[in-house]
Amino acid sequence: MTNQFFSRLSKNYIEILEDNEYYDITIEVGKDPDVKIFRAHMIILCYRSPYLRQILTSNKKNNELTHIKFPEISPYIFQNILTYIYGGIISLDDQDISVILDVLIVAGKFHLQELVDFLQRYLIENKAEAMEQQFELTYQTSIQSNSLLELQQFCSDFMAKSPEKIFNSLSFTSLPEQSLISLIKRDDLRMDEVKIWEYVLKWGLARNPTLNPDPSNWSVDDTNKMKTTLQNCLPYVRFFGLSSKDFLRQVRPYKKLLKDNLYEDLLEYHLDPEIETPNNILFPRTGDLGSKLISINIVSLVSSWIDNITIKNNKREFYLPYEFRLLLRGSRDGFTPKKFHALCDNIPNTITFIKIKDTDEIIGGYNPLIWKESLNGEYGKTRDSFIFSFKSKDNFNDSAILSRVNDADKAISYHVECGPTFSTDIFIGVEENDCLRDYNFNWCKQQMYKGTIRNTEKLFSIEDYEVFQVIKKNT
Known part of the structure; x- marks a missing residue:
């Protein structure tokens, strides 16, 4: 003892x-x-x-x-x-946020990792509102050490959620290049693309204070300076997501900053509505969708499957009759059947997206019924459910597999030790008869749906998963 x-x-x-x-x-x-x-x-x-x-x-x-x-x-x-x-x-009672951040800086300097980890968690769990109110101080603290990863993630998430507060701050133009890139590359950045482009230009001009803001007055050297400054940022601006008016007014004057082939593709894209969209472009941002797994294009596609209609797969027009309201994210809420049932039971019309670990593959399914716990197991009956898979978030046009229900009497599976389960066609559960354990018994075996969505029946691990309620928008 x-x-x-x-x-x-x-x-x-x-x-x-x-x-x-x-x-x-x-x-x-x-x-x-x-x-x-x-x-x-x-x-x-x-x-x-x-x-x-x-x-x-x-x-x-x-x-x-x-x-x-x-x-x-x-x-x-x-x-x-x-x-x-x-x-x-360490005593944190009644301490001002600035004091705690100063302690965190010194703890990082002295390599006191235990204290660094504790203070980051404490701030995020107990002082989030104060950090948002004093965001400039919080952000400047976060970039002082590579050990402050949790604080950096907090700042990155806040910037994506409230970008206007960051871009309109006096210190925006002093952001390090990597910090700006980490912000504008985010799929969930809630800002119009033309605004993002304008702020990128503002940041670049601040780094070249001798340049005239009017690009028509730039010499070749001026253009090359600006191009060099922005070369690592431009790939993350989603120019194909701009309206033709914004392209004409806000991008065309700066065309010399873009690679020739990119500018020509953009010009053709905006002049000819029927031209095929290039395959290697970044998709429009998910914005208010708030998903870490899927793009707005996938939302459009699965919405058409819900309504059983065929849409044109392009990046110009989207079919978005539904609001996708996030109920659960594994990396945020946990990966146990208990948590799934606590957050998702008794809610109709849900869709699940599952990212398979060590791959880019995404699988999932639509359940028009509710989810519920069952001690002995039972089935939900519906003809309107379906399951699907994509090779990746960005590769879905050619790789999408849709499989509609074949045996409507056994379309949905309910069990206290399972997550969102569609018979054995998508089985998500635990092996130890313990609903508090993380999922560790997951596979896909075609049975109650018309086709298989994976080319293997081997067990897989879940990197992350999201469950949304699908709600019809007011028209």
Whole structure:
């Protein structure tokens, strides 16, 4: 039997920090007039912080007291860091968001990964609203270290949800290139494409302050400077999603920034409505759809399947009579049957999209009935359900497989240990008779539907999945 007495141990180490006799290092922090000297112990700092070990080892002198300085760290923040290093304690009660972010910066600098991870989770779970209100500070903090991945993801999600707040801020043009790219490449960015293009141009001009904003006045050198500045951003602007009017007024004046073949394709596309759309273009953004798995093109296609009509597969016109309201996302809500039934039961007209792990493949199905738990298992009867598969989110025109129900009496399967299951044709469940476990028993075997949607019956793992309720829009 092992007993742990960490509380007393922590208290004793805090007492060591406060002791004035046995220290062997002094640390000066802050700038005038707020400067303070802390007494500490090299062995503790070296074993708790890889960064401090490196600093102290290079500054160590025989038989002399080691003295180091951190003028960029305030005494108050450093006191919090030392309290954590010695006693494993951090106090966040009533702390302003700016203080917590400052502690996070120093924790990252000192490679205190345990504290970094904790503070990121704490901020996201408890201070999200405050971070949104002080987003510029939050964002600038997030890009100071590669260890702040969770905070960076929070910022990226917020920028996609509320891009106007970011683009209209005074600091927008100071965004690093990679940060701008990570924003404009997102499929769920909620902004008109022409606005995105205008902001990309604004960002590029800010990096070339000597350029005249009017491109008609640019020399060859001016054009090349701007082209070089924007070369990594332009591939993520979805020019084919612009209206012909916006193309004429907002893109054509900057045509020399685009590759010749791209500009010619765009010109043909906007001049001739019947011309075939190029296959290698980025699809329109999903916007309010809020999906991480599917594009607006897939929404259009499966909507036509729901209504059992045939539409032209192109990227100009979409069939969008339904609102797709997200009920569940595995990566957000979990991958257990219990969570699926908690969020999706008793809701009619749902559609499921499943991304298969280690592939680009997406499978799914439409259930016009409700989902429900069943201890012993039962079937839902309908002639209107169907299942499908796509090779990938972007490769669906030629790869889409649609399979409508063949045995209407066994179209939908209900079980407490299963997720969205369409007989054995798409079976999503657990093997251990435990609905709190993550899905680990998933396969596709053609039985109750007219055709197979996968070329294998082997078990597969789920990378992510989404369930939407399909709601008819008001006309």
